[in-house]
Each structure stands twice: as structure tokens, then as C-alpha cells.
Amino acid sequence: MTNLILDKAVAALLVVDPYNDFISEGGKLWGRIKAVAEANNCVPHMLQVLNAARKAKLRVFYALHRRYRPGDYETWKYIAPIQKAAWSHKAFEYGTWGSAIRPEFEPKPDEIVATEHWCSSGFANTDLDLQLKKHGIHQLIVIGLIAHTCIEATVRFAAELGYNVTMVKDATADYSNEEMHAALDINIPNYASAIVTTNEVIESISSLKP
Amino acid sequence: MTNLILDKAVAALLVVDPYNDFISEGGKLWGRIKAVAEANNCVPHMLQVLNAARKAKLRVFYALHRRYRPGDYETWKYIAPIQKAAWSHKAFEYGTWGSAIRPEFEPKPDEIVATEHWCSSGFANTDLDLQLKKHGIHQLIVIGLIAHTCIEATVRFAAELGYNVTMVKDATADYSNEEMHAALDINIPNYASAIVTTNEVIESISSLKP
């Protein structure tokens, strides 16, 4: 954590895909991430970071995956494998419990929910970059799911677009330890300026003047 | 129309902001555009172009302005004058009749509605470019409102991003003839490869093999 220095005027928390389908018992994909998520206390950690940010009055943003609606992909000429999978699983199906945000993570009225993303990056084809600019944000603390897809993609795009990124390594999860390792140890260190634990980031956030 | 050559494999119709607030009797902004819109038969022309496109099985896309929701702007540090005006007028207020699409222009199930735009361009901070790519589109026929704001912005962005644009000059309207002239005669000719009448574009569309 030696290199984690938060500047409250320009820092924000970014919560990625806290859907029931991912992180609630009974969610369509929970069974696939449960082992990794429980081993590192992912969901409680996510909540601790969110609560610390709210308490310190850090601004909070949400990046949410496209909720599946019939007709989304039928007419596409080109579709990536990960989108084919989303189409087939109907994960985050619009109007269902699975595509609702897990209740403890429900956005507050003054928190910003970006438009839904179609692939993995919270930035691609959404208003996330605009919303961050409109609030003067340059530094992002990132938590959420899945480490090697949406999280890594969002961290990569954030860095490519010019943001300073802090990754909270025990507030994310993945289908396997190998995928988690690829994201956290191989790729994200190139793009995130700090990779920290929940305890470390909470300590930093809590030291900010509210 | 000498330079209008449609290639059905890559052409689409783009309908911009056909909201009741703009183009229906009783809409919040209809009073301000009525004189120009009735002088050139804007709404009937928009409908004729849409129907011709549907009949020829041209793909149809919609670019829609952000429907106003309380909280949209309160936290922004930076806001453009046109966004301040939108905030003040509450045009296209979410959940109201004014922000519904005028019934004849209601998207069909296989037509694509891009995510809402926050300023004037249908491309900025939305998935419109993605959706066009996913359908292999390179050529856009543009109709809708308002000529010197959303229409001009969308045409400018389309050209900047690499699309070929056809503007239908009597299927748009504006608050005044001067603003209409600035859009159609001064600026759009730099970015749209063809500027045509409704009759001309319908003739071209109708000649396409369905």
C-alpha cells in the first residue's frame, strides 16, 4: 500500500456489477465464483469498502453490465464469445431478481449509475467517462466482479483513458484461482497504480477528511 | 440528389428524438418549432421516410436524448448551457407523456434504440457507434430534431467517426429559420455527403431491392 495516496477532491469508488446473479446465494453465476469469493471474503469486503467510502463522503459510481433483454443479439452480424455466452446464459435478465443489485449495494440517490455496458469494460459505449469528468474525478478505487473479465477490462480502459486506478484485491472474485491470478498478478499491475487489501484501502479512505 | 447512392448492405435510417415534447401538439417544445416544422411538413416527412425505410427493410436506429430524471445534474461540477436549459425545462421528463416517442414513430421490435445521449450528439457517451458496427452499417440517413443542435451534432460526430451521411432537409425543424439555415446550409454540407428532400430519399430507398 506504500503507493496509495488518495486525493479526496478527485477520488471516487467504482463498484462493478454487484448483481444478485453474481454475488447472492441463488444467483445464476454465484455457484461458479463462490469458492474463490468465500475464500477471500469478497462480498463482505466489497460492502466494507462501500460503507467506508460513503462514510467519508467519497463519490460512488456504478458500472453495470447490460441486463439481458430478448432481441439484444439476434440481429448482430458480429458477436464476441463472451457476448455469446451472456446471450446463452441470460445472466442479469432484465426485470428478474438476478439482474437486481444485491440490496446492501443499492445505489443511494446521490450516487451515479453509468449506462449499462455490452461487453466487459464499464467504459466502452457508456457514459462512465462523461460522468467521471462531470464530477472532476481522476482517481478510481475499483471493486466488484469478475476479476479477469469486467474488472480487468474496466481497469485497463481506465488506465488507457488517463485515470489513476487503485485495485482492491480481496474485494473481487473469479471462477478459478488461475483466472484470479492472471487478472490480479499478471495484468492489472501494469495498469493499476496501487493494488491493496480491503483493510489498507479502508484505512486510507478513513483518514480522509469527510 | 445527384450524389445519393445508397448501398443497402451498409445503409440505415437514424431517427433522432421523435419525442412528443418535440413533435406532438401539446409537447413542451412543439410551440417553439411549430412554425418551421409546419412550413416544411417536417413530421409527415419524417413518417414517410420511416415508412419507406421499413418497407424496404432498411435497418432503423433511434438516437434519443436523456429523459430528465431528478438528480441528473445537481452534482455536476461542469455543465454546458444546453444542459442547463434541459435541466430548467425538464424536457423529456422520464415517465411523462412528453418523453414518450410519438406513437407513429414507436420502434418496432427489430429496430435498435441507442442509449440516451446527455448533450446533443447521438454518438457521444452512448452505444450508437457500437450498434452500428454490430450491424455492419456505414451509411446513415438522418431525420429528426432539432436541426442546429442534436441533428447537426449527430451528423458532425457521424462524419468525424467515419460514417457516410445523408441529411433529409425537410424532415427536420428548428426554432427559427436562421438556426435552420445555419445547420442545413452552412454547417451540415461540410459533413453530410448528400443533402436531399424527402421525395428524393424515398425514391432512392424505394429503388432498393427489399
Add this chain to the structure above:
Amino acid sequence: MTNLILDKAVAALLVVDPYNDFISEGGKLWGRIKAVAEANNCVPHMLQVLNAARKAKLRVFYALHRRYRPGDYETWKYIAPIQKAAWSHKAFEYGTWGSAIRPEFEPKPDEIVATEHWCSSGFANTDLDLQLKKHGIHQLIVIGLIAHTCIEATVRFAAELGYNVTMVKDATADYSNEEMHAALDINIPNYASAIVTTNEVIESISSLKP
């Protein structure tokens, strides 16, 4: 100028296309803008604003049009009218005097030159947004050429992307008064938060603590 409040921590000057071909005697396009440019003292004003910014240690960025190189357009399937014109005129031809920056406007070593733009907006398909983010900039003072093409496009994109824009109305020029009027009086007021004179902006800049 009532609404011009510069925040030095996030403000910068953006100079658009100060090429010899535009603003030097003998430039390919100087003849076409000379009447308007001399009537409002465009070039001396641009220089005064630049010098004031440098003196106040405001950060300075340059947005430059693609310098024409043979082969630029020959293979394109789609080309906008303004690009066809650029191809035909060979304005800003690479390696020639015309595509050199007029000497008084030559960037200093710590000033940032964005990659060249292909159409009108200094933001489209360039690294300008990245460079502004990397320097923490949110507020842009815009000067340069041509009012209704590159300047208006750059102002529109800046606003769409979330920047606060100040337009200096007598540090730009155009081919005609009508085009100048369309840019400065009809369109840019929707996107620029302040439209000021050179004297007004210099007064604001000079009041910043260096």
C-alpha cells in the same frame, strides 16, 4: 464575461490550427479568411491570449489538423465533403511552409501538441482528451481557426465529453461574416459556458496567481 471564472488548477488554453496556411500572409487559405480576421484583429488577439496564458503559467495545448500527405485519402471508401476539400486543396501539406506553425505560436517544450485530427474536431480520433486528463484539465479556453468548422467542432466535442469551455470570440476568424455568426452566435452559445473578448479573457488570466 460575467460568467467567466477560471480555476487555475484545472484550466488550460487550447490553440487550434495556427498554421501558416491559415494565418500567415501567403498561406493557402489566408486570402479566404483575411477580411474577417483583420476586421477583428484575430491573429494579434490569438497571440495576446497565448502570451497571457504563458505568463500566468496556464498549461497550453495545441490541436492541429492532419497535415496532408499523398495517399491519405485514396483508399477510403467513405469521405466527408470537408475531407474531399482538404484532399483537393492539399492545405497544410506535410513538409511545406504552409503546414508549419506560424513562428510566434510555436509550441514551447512543456506545451502539449495533440495528435493530428482528420476532420474538424481536435478531439476525434486523437489523444487530446487523454492529454487533458493526464494534466487534470477540465476547463478550456479556445482560440484559433476556422470558427464554424474546427473551432465549433472542437467546442462541441469538448462540451459533449464533459469539459467547461470558454470561447474567445475575437481570437477566431472565418471565410465570411455569416459563417462566423453561425458559429459564434447560433451554435457555440449552447456549448461554451462563456463567450468573451480577448481583453476580458486576458484580464481573467492575468488575475490568476502564477
Add this chain to the structure above:
Amino acid sequence: MTNLILDKAVAALLVVDPYNDFISEGGKLWGRIKAVAEANNCVPHMLQVLNAARKAKLRVFYALHRRYRPGDYETWKYIAPIQKAAWSHKAFEYGTWGSAIRPEFEPKPDEIVATEHWCSSGFANTDLDLQLKKHGIHQLIVIGLIAHTCIEATVRFAAELGYNVTMVKDATADYSNEEMHAALDINIPNYASAIVTTNEVIESISSLKP
């Protein structure tokens, strides 16, 4: 290769960073990738794919990393770790042999070189997306360096932006087998519709009508 179907009208080859510093004996980074690159014949394979594409008259594009120039990073407030490394190594230093393209890969006059990228993705803050659109391209065959940084980033961005991607798995290399595995086996399969060998892609390319 079962899923590799090239459509010549919309397909192109994308060559990423064929700099001497990466792939020539004596290059600054060659020593670090040599073991992996020689094990899979990366450089000869890259050349075979390029030559097959040229012979079949597939369009060829180049995505090149920013060539280091003094002053590039000194003024940045925010810098990603991979950019700090680039700054420190001065890889691809402007004007040196290391930042020249290895001679066999030198672009031909009708091949398109995108503007240089500042981080890892060939798309971010460049004109690559524009150039692909201007040529009607939707399908990309990707070769070059380094697998888990620029290649993976470019493939991810291509998919996010709507392109169909084919990755040639033995025409890339990396610093270690583990990083190569993370890119080729863990991440890229989510975004590339086909992952093929050089032999497989050459067979497909060669079957296209020139």
C-alpha cells in the same frame, strides 16, 4: 480453426508493434521475449502471415506504440505503471534504430499506419477505429507483440468496439510462458472469435479470391 471464416470485403490484417526493440537481435526488449518468441517461431510466423495477406490483397493496418520522446511524461499528473516502465526504459526511442520497424515489416505505400498509442491498446486515443471504418473493415486478424499487454489490450478493445477478431497464437510472444498463457488461454478466448495457428490462418487467407 473450425470457426475461422474470413470475409474478404471486410477483413484486414493488424500488425502490432513490429519494432526492432521488440523483435530484432539487439533490440532493447528482444532479450526478454527471445525464449518464448523462438520457441513458437513468432517472427517468421508474423512475416508469413503478412506476406500471405499482401499476396491475397487483404488490407494491412499497423498499430504502433508511442515512440519515446523527452518530455512525454514529465508533466503528467497521472501515469500508469506500464507507462512509468516505458519512460524508464525509453523503449522505442524516437529517431533510434530501436523504434524503427523491422525492415521486412516495413509498411507498403497503400498500407495504413495508425497514430501511435500511449498505453497498450492500438485503439485508445488513436485513429485506428476511424481508419478501419474508412476502409469498411469489421474483421481483424491480429499478430505482433506483446501478448499480455498490447495484443490483449488491442483484442479487448476491438471486441468492445464491435469488431470480429481472429488471434494468431503463434505469431505473438511474451516475456514468459505464464504471461503468454494468461493472454492466449485465459483472456483472449473471451474476445477473439477464432484463435488459430499461422498455418491455419494462411490457409484461410490463401483461399480468398485476390
